[in-house]
Amino acid sequence: EDFGLKDGSLFRTQAFVAGQWIDADSGATIDVTDPATGAVLGTVPDCGAAETKRAIEAANAAWPAWRAKPAKERAQILRRLFELMMENQEDLARLMTAEQGKPLTESRGEIVYAASFFEWFSEEAKRVYGETIPAPAGDRRILVLKQPIGVSAAITPWNFPAAMITRKLAPALAAGCPMVIKPSELTPYSAFALCVLAERAGLPEGLLSVITGDAKAIGGEMTANPIVRKLSFTGSTAVGKLLMKQSADTVKKLSLELGGNAPFLVFDDADLDAAVEGAMASKYRNAGQTCVCANRIFVQSGVYDEFAERLAAKSKEMKVGNGFEDGVVQGPLINESAMEKVERLIADAVDKGARIVTGGGRHELGRTFFQPTVLADVTPEMAVMREETFGPMAPLFRFETEEDGIRLANATEFGLASYFYSRDIGRIMRVGEGLEYGIVGANTGLISTEVAPFGGVKESGLGREGSHHGIEEYVELKYLALAGL
Ligand code: ADP
Numbered sequence: 001e002d003f004g005l006k007d008g009s010l011f012r013t014q015a016f017v018a019g020q021w022i023d024a025d026s027g028a029t030i031d032v033t034d035p036a037t038g039a040v041l042g043t044v045p046d047c048g049a050a051e052t053k054r055a056i057e058a059a060n061a062a063w064p065a066w067r068a069k070p071a072k073e074r075a076q077i078l079r080r081l082f083e084l085m086m087e088n089q090e091d092l093a094r095l096m097t098a099e100q101g102k103p104l105t106e107s108r109g110e111i112v113y114a115a116s117f118f119e120w121f122s123e124e125a126k127r128v129y130g131e132t133i134p135a136p137a138g139d140r141r142i143l144v145l146k147q148p149i150g151v152s153a154a155i156t157p158w159n160f161p162a163a164m165i166t167r168k169l170a171p172a173l174a175a176g177c178p179m180v181i182k183p184s185e186l187t188p189y190s191a192f193a194l195c196v197l198a199e200r201a202g203l204p205e206g207l208l209s210v211i212t213g214d215a216k217a218i219g220g221e222m223t224a225n226p227i228v229r230k231l232s233f234t235g236s237t238a239v240g241k242l243l244m245k246q247s248a249d250t251v252k253k254l255s256l257e258l259g260g261n262a263p264f265l266v267f268d269d270a271d272l273d274a275a276v277e278g279a280m281a282s283k284y285r286n287a288g289q290t291c292v293c294a295n296r297i298f299v300q301s302g303v304y305d306e307f308a309e310r311l312a313a314k315s316k317e318m319k320v321g322n323g324f325e326d327g328v329v330q331g332p333l334i335n336e337s338a339m340e341k342v343e344r345l346i347a348d349a350v351d352k353g354a355r356i357v358t359g360g361g362r363h364e365l366g367r368t369f370f371q372p373t374v375l376a377d378v379t380p381e382m383a384v385m386r387e388e389t390f391g392p393m394a395p396l397f398r399f400e401t402e403e404d405g406i407r408l409a410n411a412t413e414f415g416l417a418s419y420f421y422s423r424d425i426g427r428i429m430r431v432g433e434g435l436e437y438g439i440v441g442a443n444t445g446l447i448s449t450e451v452a453p454f455g456g457v458k459e460s461g462l463g464r465e466g467s468h469h470g471i472e473e474y475v476e477l478k479y480l481a482l483a484g485l
Contacts, residue, residue: 019205278445
């Protein structure tokens, strides 16, 4: 299988540890499949703690030379990586659609987004400014240095196989830190292709390792090993909490991007065309499988019926199919258990009185294809109020006042992304300030960009990725007191 790549050498089936392409010590492998067809694309090594330990030790050995490099030299390598990703955009997108299922147009978009982190942090690498603080005594000076935290580790999910890696790797390298990465075993080839490009960009050996295999064993070594000073994780809340507990013994610095339960509010004064468009973009991106997808859509009663009708009409028009096919805007879900979750949430809602406006079940294409679905008359008693759907299902709740809308939107333990549509400037400020979320989109359904801080509050996580804040996650402050001057 070569996925029609122009450069076949981007397709690697070995892990990249300490600058070498390796098999697992045991020789065991894991199959990787195309979710659209079920075809086995290839295998990846089934590594464990021993390979992870070697990667961590190699990273530690490579660290001193990397941190000592002038920031400008680190920046040049990151800049080159950005360019190489863009030069290979089509191949990287094809690999991604093959292993992840998202439509090729979305994969191309993700490569641009993923590459943008190398571009941005190649620039930020040069701007890690320290400070001087006026001292309390005449013979003293106070300096604050920003130094790289050290060997970092990352564990990433399958929904954005490239961008969830570069969003962590780029600031780590920019700050002067090595990184050992465990991608999802469902989408490892995008991660290995990045290693090929990193080698080409001239990244010194050992600074980047990518390991696949037994998640528990690899995660166990990453969290227990005292050399690792920082762990960055994107994935489910349950695994995030587990990794936080495991990291307690060595007191690691953590960045966690966990689940969301994004509210999307449409007020009576909204531009309905824009609101429908925003809801489509936010809800159905990656077949609803992102942590910032609109999960609960709250519509004020004056526009409820019309909004439901328009959203359903647009949802019906969506072309579902293999992501490689022209015109397809929604691919398959990642696996059977994802299907069962959406089915369960729909059944629960319908059972408690919700109405299916369009879709409602499995697509006639079979496998893990699901119909774009709109449910009306959804109420807070239904499971979808609390659970993240991670699929192409839009549940429409009705609300009356602005206060009710904000209260319902905030009634969750999560706090990642939120959205609302209104044309009243006073309301835009009130709601924007009132939503307990790390990210608020006012009159937009698309909020991701490398220049802004991405991250959640409450149980959605810790830390921010992207923007000038993103690099702070990989530096430590050192206060240097100069006395007796
Ligand atoms: P998702 O529902 O998105 O698959 P997960 O949290 O299960 O979310 O997966 C995100 C990443 O976490 C994947 O790379 C997965 O392999 C990894 N993972 C799952 N369980 C563990 C674990 N016990 N320790 C370390 N990593 C894990």
